[in-house]
Amino acid sequence: MAERVVVIGADAAGMSAASQALRTAERTGRGLDVVAVDRGHWTSYSACGIPYWVAGDVAGPHQLVARTPEEHRANGIDLRLLTEAVELDLDAGWVEVVDHAAGRRERLGFDQLVLATGAAPIRPDVPGADATGVFGVQTLDDGGAVIRYLARDVRRAVVVGAGYIGLEMAEAMVRRGLAVTVVDRSPEPMTTLDPDLGRQVHEAMEGMGIDVVTETDVEKFEIDGDGVVRAVITDAGIFDADVVVLGTGVRPATELARAAGLPLGATRGLRVDDGMRVADGDRVVDGVWAAGDCVEAWDRVRRDWVHVPLGTHANKQGRVLGTNLGGGSARFPGVVGTALTKVCDLELARTGLTEDDARAAGLDIIAVTAESTTRSGYFPGAMPITVKVVAERPGGRLLGVQIVGRDGSAKRIDVCALALWNEMTAAELAMTDLSYAPPFSPVWDPVQIAARKVADRL
Structure with a gap:
């Protein structure tokens, strides 16, 4: 009798794991029945490409999709989109999901569970952070929402945070003809570089017309009577804004796992062994696997656990997970932070x-x-x-x-x-x-x- 595998999350890690598990199981003779759920509209897409879609380098979201839902289903995966996992019972072996399209709830039993829930944008804990016109950029749906909003009479953009996504979205807004201000609390942009190199980034941004305001904290987002953002208020002044993009980083989306009692690391990511089994210290949690932006990875240079949300790691981890889940043998040896x-x-x-x-x-x-x-x-x-x-x-x-x-x-x-x-x-x-x-x-x-x-x- 085939084992039921439920995969939560249908992007890089989840679908790499599901696809590889079925391929490996076919070779090893292990029977697997794979169901994958995701609350979004898309599968197997490049979130890293969203700023280039916004900038106009990419014609549309379909160009960022590596494998469509139809292709996954043709490969034997029971894929259910617009379906959100809301509760886990590990002892009983079920996950409760809400089918938003049909408006119904059901429980899916599982023998093996794969958590590929990704990461969520960090919103500043200040008034107005949920106003209309304030966007995190993590999914294709987020990217589409930004592009639709820019079709309005939008002339001034404020980007909060000067990390990778902040810089890329700032450039995209400039290329769309907007006046752009970037606000960041650090002394220089790109804190993944030392400040002496970050200064070069600062100068290059100003050279392309971006107003860069550093060592500044956001205090609130000013909104109008309709709840639409109109300005970003900081300790360095007020910056008018028709649209705000948050580049303040992401955190592992592990609320479901935490509520189910699974162990989390210092970054709130799931800890896994090198086979991508969820682990509590030296003890593996039987039948529970995880990969992608919701997990911590072993840093081979620091010799410690880190959270590094990158598609490169997600795809590799998903492949390792799927190989092991399908009855093969593989290991994920860690990262160096590239x-x-x-x-x-x-x-x-x-x-x-x-x-x-x-x-x-x-x-x-x-x-x-x-x-x-x-x-x-x-x-x-x-x-x-x-x-x-x-x-x-x-x-x-x-x-x-x-x-x-x-x-x-x-x-x-x-x-x-x-x-x-x-x-x-x-x-x-x-x-x-x-x-x-x-x-x-x-x-x-x-x-x-x-x-x-x-x-x-x-």
């Missing part, structure tokens, strides 16, 4: 720990910043690039790398991520056999120049 984005023509990338992160962790470190060019300096199109390397004393173990530069800069971070993954030293990275030709790099790649300077100082 990410990149851009603001106009300025590319930003990081992996591992920043200098501030490492010092806060009490590590004895050395940090070196090197300036170079993306190509040989004499070659047409060579652009400036800044690379910062953080390493541990006395041995020089790499702890982190940050890159800020123009075209051709950011993807160099992948070399650094691989070096961190394999616990290389700065000296080893400096002497790695990287490619060279004048159209692509100086004879010493900028990454190696920075690593060599660290090695020399050590």
Whole structure:
């Protein structure tokens, strides 16, 4: 008799897990009956592409969908959209769901449960945060709501928060012709970079016409008589707004899991073992699995648990989960904290720990910043690039790398991520056999120049 698997969440992690479980079960002979529920309209989509849809680079939401509901159903998944999971009973083995389209509730029994509930935008705990015209941007439905709202007479946008989504949405609003102000409580934008590199981001944003207001807290959102946002009130002044976008980060969407008594980590994410089974310390919770933005991951550099909500991790974790659930064997070995984005023509990338992160962790470190060019300096199109390397004393173990530069800069971070993954030293990275030709790099790649300077100082 087939085991009933219920998957809660139909984006990257959930549907990767469901699809891989069925593929693996077909090879192993394990009988699985998979039901997936999601409260939204979409499946298997790229939330990272939403700012580029808003900006006009992507024609519509369907271009951001990797696999449609119809394709999932054709592959044997009983997929139910507009269906929200509202209660779990792990002992009895059921999940209660609300079918919003039909207006009915039912309980779905399960033998195996997969939690892929994702993350939710953090809204400032101030008056007016739920006003009309204040948007979090986490799902395709969120992106569609923003685009429909911008069809109004919207001229002034305020973005609260200067992280990845804040910067990308600020650029999107500028490209749509709006006057844009970005408000953030930190000294510089992009706190995933150290402030010295964040300053370059600040200057680039101002260069494209964005008003950047840092070290500022939002006190309230001013609304009109119809409940529509009209201004953002901060301790640095009042900023008029026809639309507000929240770039204040996300938190794991684990309320359902918490109410069911499942263990959460310090970030409120679910803890899992390397096979993606929910775990309480060394004890695995039988029959309960989790992946994606609702879980914590093991950071191989920090050697601690972190919450890193990225589609890259969600897809990998879902594949590992599905392989194990289907009767195979796979493990998710952790993360090193690699990410990149851009603001106009300025590319930003990081992996591992920043200098501030490492010092806060009490590590004895050395940090070196090197300036170079993306190509040989004499070659047409060579652009400036800044690379910062953080390493541990006395041995020089790499702890982190940050890159800020123009075209051709950011993807160099992948070399650094691989070096961190394999616990290389700065000296080893400096002497790695990287490619060279004048159209692509100086004879010493900028990454190696920075690593060599660290090695020399050590």
